[in-house]
Amino acid sequence: MSDKIGIYVCECGPNIASKVDIERIVAEISALEDMKDIELVVKPYKLLCSVAGKAYLEEEIKANNLTHLVCAACSPRDHDSTFKEVCKKAGLNPYMYKIVNIREQCAWIISDKEEATDKAIQYIHSGIDRVLYQEPLIEKQLESNPDVLVIGGGIAGMESALNLAGKNRRVFLVERAEELGGKTVHFKKLLPRQGITASSIQNKISEVNKNPFIKVFTSTELDKIVGFLGNFEIILKNNQSGEETELLAGAVVLANGSKEADPLDFQGNEYTQDDEVYTALEIEKMYNETGKITLKNGEIPNSVALVHCIGRKEVGYCSKICCNYLVKIADYLKEQSEKTEITDLYDDICVPDKEDQEYYEKVMTQVESVRIINSRVEGNKLHYTEISGKESVLKPDMIILASALLPSEENVHFADILNIDQHESGFFLESHIKIKPVSTNTDGVFVVGSTRGACGISDAVLQAQAAAGNILTQLIPGQKIVPEVMVSEILEAYCTGCQTCLEVCVFGAIYFDEERGISVVNEAICRGCGTCVGSCPSGSIRTRHFTNPQIYQEVKEALRKC
Amino acid sequence: MDPKETVLVIGSGIAGMEASLMLSKAGKKVYLVEKLPLIGGNVIKTGESFPNMECSTCLVAPIQQEILQDKNIEVLTVSNVQSVGGEAGNFDVTILKKARYVNISACLGCGMCYPVCPVSQPNNWEQGLIEKKAIYVECAGSLPNVPVIDSKLCLRLNGTEECNLCTEACMFAAIDFSEQDELIEIKAGAIIAATGFDTIDATEIEQLGYGKYPGVFTAYELERLLASNGPTEGKLRLRDGETKPETAAIIHCTGRDLVGYCSNVCCSYAARHAHFMKEKLPEIKIYDIYTDLCLPDKHYQKLNTEIRKTKSTYIYQSEPDKLNIEEINGKLKINYLDNQGTTSGLEVDMVILTTAIKPASGMPEIADILGINLDKYGFLQTQEGSIGSICTNRSGIYAVGCAEGPKDIPSSVVQSSAAVAQVMNLLES
Ligand SMILES: Cc1cc2nc3c(=O)[nH]c(=O)nc-3n(C[C@H](O)[C@H](O)[C@H](O)COP(=O)(O)OP(=O)(O)OC[C@H]3O[C@@H](n4cnc5c(N)ncnc54)[C@H](O)[C@@H]3O)c2cc1C
Ligand SMILES: Cc1cc2nc3c(=O)[nH]c(=O)nc-3n(C[C@H](O)[C@H](O)[C@H](O)COP(=O)(O)OP(=O)(O)OC[C@H]3O[C@@H](n4cnc5c(N)ncnc54)[C@H](O)[C@@H]3O)c2cc1C
């Protein structure tokens, strides 16, 4: 079939028609010298995006048997997808069409009508040149596996599993420790807004264990993983028996949690096991196990200092939950003995959830609060500087430190095998800080809970549900996945196997084929960003729909008179 | 229409939009009901947004466009939910779609109609900093890019005279005075309430002098002054529209005691304010008067540290409720208790109040219609005593975003995605 290009010039009501000479455009485009051998259909239309306009266009494509289509109209932001849809309906491959913006780029910015018309003609000409070099692209459909791998059996991991598991979707929950629950199993109580009792945590654990669609692997870790959204191949390894399990899953939720920092790493703190200095988590464990908070000699302390923000300056972030749990610990202490004198040494008060301020204010009426700018533990003594600049020392019976929540050291390893990014703090980086808060660079891999950033249980649970929301809407059982078609390909004949492209692809879409000695793009992962194209020293990579000849043709004509 | 395949989303802020798009991708039919003529919510009032100072329009406009072009999403602007009967999996919903008097499918958004309209009114969306006509769009770039006619003020619609000016100006015959309010009845399997927030009226805290001294601004007034599509096209000026402030002070925690909670975002947007004020007027001297810094995200403290190094001087005040502002010889004098507990004074040209977030107006009414509870602050109540939930007391109805309490954009999106999980599981069963 010989080429037949349809060129439709939209008047956009008076928007374009009043500012450029539509008649001249039609006449000059119809008479283009270099298009003499190609059949052109050039027509004006008053409003192509209207219902009538779309029907007209569809009819024109069919009636004229067009092989290519150029719409000279508005910004692609407005109507590129509109005209693509029309192509699909009319049976023309949508990649054989091109929109040319003669409204925002000509009519609306050039006051001289003739000048605007000249530019519009030149742009349309360049659009025709490009469209001639375009190739039809066919969408492929890939089978996908709806099952999900969840790494980490803390509150975040468990919540993800519970929200995902169902008769059409299995969840594999992998926990390194022998038991599920993570840090939360050590808390005797939660915050008032969380219902105070910790029974909700135990309920979750038994719900997970009872759920027939969740397979729990305790004492197990992720050994290997390769693949992409819908198709991950996984090997798990039992860390006691060494036994391996092979699995397939369509998505991964990473919920490997955080750890409490050692206060000795910060602020010049110096103390030993013999001193009455404890981290908050040690106190939680003690209270949970013994029902009491006592000194080493078994007695209840008469005076306690609670110290906020240990390591906050060094790690560079606020841990978000420690102001809250210190209030909870103050509450424990007062419940245990009203006589215990508590001094709360705080830097800032960070209580960003709506009910927290009230709880804080209520408990703090029984506590002496001191605003400080720094502190240092030395044995049983606490040195600190008040906000006024005054230096003081306190020697209470017991010192309790709210130490920063740290990312797991293993995150480097996870970042590597899952091809996701870490924030400078070591926590994981979301694929968009604001609007994709639990997604990562790799489609199908989500980060939730305190491995995404220090947080409390409620945030961890909501993030876990959010990841589930993403998976439930992206990976529907029985539905195929349609990957991007404007992706890159590496031409075998030119590729020298230097592997430069492997380094630059942030999505990890390129792998090296040892047998053939060349690099290969995995089309299911590639996003068509084009970064690799520029990096290849032998010029063997091309991105479909943005090939060099296509871009060259378009630019050449657009710049002809410059 | 199968209620199991249909979801009602109320409020088109970032939370409502993200939930709608996710559900649509899964093949659900979504009704997105918005009371205002434009979608996008409060985020589009801010020129840029923290922590990465990204242009908010660039962030939100593609989402808005996607919503408007999505065939599974029916956007109902200038609309209100009137009643909700039935139960989870099968709600009967009545929506009042008010007349816009401009035909959305005919209008091109060319803007020829409003300059000719003889009636003016304050533009509240622009914080009253400028006026708009009886036929208006709230700001340049509002989406859908279609004006609306205020039926109370339009001379023709309120019966004052047979004005025809906008109709004559419109070359697309898009003005349609015959449009009527319409009651739409739908079935929906689940409902997501994402009705967002307002900020407190700063005149309520008399000692801060808002409304009395022209140099005192609210955070949203400053947002609009900094925004390139705002009333001054992004120029930072005092209320006369000409004077450049030489000194400015951002007062943190405005109204925190009054509302009883921390608003979660003001410490972070204050850093953004200082950054952009300094960018617009490099000579300006900026102070932040604060008591606590609430920077609850891995990205936020770094931002604050950087701003403190180069852009703003942070001053600690020990008792926020003792702070007051007076005007002396055209300068604003801020009196506060400093870190020694003694009274200090700071003279500036401009004061910005980080007015506390409060529940959106109309919250009690919408809660009543939905049959769901409000918490003691007036936000939507989620399951009490739960360790993290967006479920309300009525099964099948979920509360997300700032409708549930003050929070930043990512936390709003987390909640709306969490609600999507609940909706998908509910409609599946
Ligand atoms: C002293 C203290 C008191 C607190 N009190 C409260 C409170 O009252 N309310 C509140 O909301 N929050 C509180 N918190 C915060 C709370 O602990 C966290 O929000 C919560 O634990 C986060 O859950 P998570 O699932 O993200 O992480 P974690 O609890 O850390 O769980 C992570 C899980 O992943 C597992 N794991 C790690 N690496 C691997 C691996 N490679 N493979 C497999 N599994 C792995 C771990 O073994 C663990 O089970 C408190 C924190 C502290 C330190
Ligand atoms: C001054 C200021 C600056 C900020 N800057 C930032 C920032 O830089 N970065 C950041 O992350 N966060 C910032 N925030 C927070 C951010 O604005 C919110 O997180 C976000 O707007 C919440 O989105 P939402 O969808 O929940 O609510 P909203 O944005 O409030 O949207 C709610 C929508 O619902 C509509 N609605 C209300 N009631 C009804 C009803 N009854 N029927 C139908 N529709 C209704 C409203 O008209 C609105 O369109 C800032 C907040 C303030 C106050």
Ligand code: SF4
């Ligand atoms: S939550 Fe409180 S104690 Fe913890 S780092 Fe933040 S300000 Fe400091």
Ligand code: SF4
């Ligand atoms: S186009 Fe981008 S995503 Fe695709 S292989 Fe190249 S660098 Fe990777």
Ligand code: SF4
């Ligand atoms: S003049 Fe007509 S087409 Fe233009 S904005 Fe007004 S109503 Fe819409």
Ligand code: SF4
């Ligand atoms: S008809 Fe109404 S809206 Fe139109 S110009 Fe006259 S007063 Fe304004």
Ligand code: SF4
């Ligand atoms: S976010 Fe900061 S300014 Fe806002 S109420 Fe909380 S502590 Fe105050």
